[in-house]
Amino acid sequence: MIFANRAEAGRALADRLAAELGEPADPLILALPRGGLPVAGPVARRLGGELDIVVARKIGAPGRPEFGLGAIAEDGPPVYDPGNLLWAGATEDGLAGVLAAEREELRRRIHRYRGDRPAPAPAGRTVIVVDDGLATGVTAHAALLWVRGRDPARLILAVPVCSPEARDAMAAVADTVVYLNAPDPFYAVGRWYEDFEQLTDADVENFIMC
Structure with missing residues (x-):
């Protein structure tokens, strides 16, 4: 299909x-x-x-951003895929910089897409x-x-x-x-x-x- x-x-x-x-x-x-x-x-x-x-926002592997190791949504905490972390040889602590960058991009998108409207209820x-x-x-x-x-x-x-x-x-x-x-x-x-x-x-x- x-x-x-x-x-x-x-x-x-x-x-x-x-x-x-x-x-x-x-x-x-x-x-x-x-x-x-x-x-x-x-x-x-x-x-x-x-x-x-x-x-x-997806949290991608360093050097391979298309490969998702985790993600964040709205103001929620990050969610990681243990299997993908293992496969990539990555750790949650080691992804702190990637997480910070994606959190900033997430805030930018929320502001642009939603403006002053509240989040859905x-x-x-x-x-x-x-x-x-x-x-x-x-x-x-x-x-x-x-x-x-x-x-x-x-x-x-x-x-x-x-x-x-x-x-x-x-x-x-x-x-x-x-x-x-x-x-x-x-x-x-x-x-x-x-x-x-x-x-x-x-x-x-x-x-x-x-």
């Missing part, structure tokens, strides 16, 4: 969510920007939910966290833990495509994981999209204002 783009993936994911959840009352759809927003838009429209964002609501895909799942893990700490009534993770390992790991964090495809071997999220254009801060702002 290869998606034309994120919007197509979002529509297909919205159909799956509607079939599995019915019409949840007052759902809160939280996209992981940047790539999760074009997927989350169709989900929010189909379910009649409020669309907002939960901002997270998940308490007592069905919350659906949406991203365009999961490779290791570490960024979604940090976002889910942040949401979980704010007492949602139900916490759902929804993605068009994910690795089987990430799907299984996130099942321990979310109440439900909804996905369309979990290929094995997985390779990378972008492998399952014909158009996987990298989005900019301006793209995020345009989605939020629409």
Whole structure:
């Protein structure tokens, strides 16, 4: 299953969510920007939910920033993947500099994307966290833990495509994981999209204002 783009993936994911959840009352759809927003838009429209964002940042391996060793979300603590730390020969203490830099970038993005608006309030609501895909799942893990700490009534993770390992790991964090495809071997999220254009801060702002 290869998606034309994120919007197509979002529509297909919205159909799956509607079939599995019915019409949840007052759902809160939280996209992981940047790539999760074009997927989350169709989900929010189909379910009649409020669309907002939960901002997270990957903590990459030194010299290999694309390889996620951990992540942070909003004002939450860092979450690390023990297996990836071991594989990379890294330690949490040794990543203090990387963590500080990512924390600063996280603050910048929160300020740019949200401005003076308050962070979303998940308490007592069905919350659906949406991203365009999961490779290791570490960024979604940090976002889910942040949401979980704010007492949602139900916490759902929804993605068009994910690795089987990430799907299984996130099942321990979310109440439900909804996905369309979990290929094995997985390779990378972008492998399952014909158009996987990298989005900019301006793209995020345009989605939020629409």
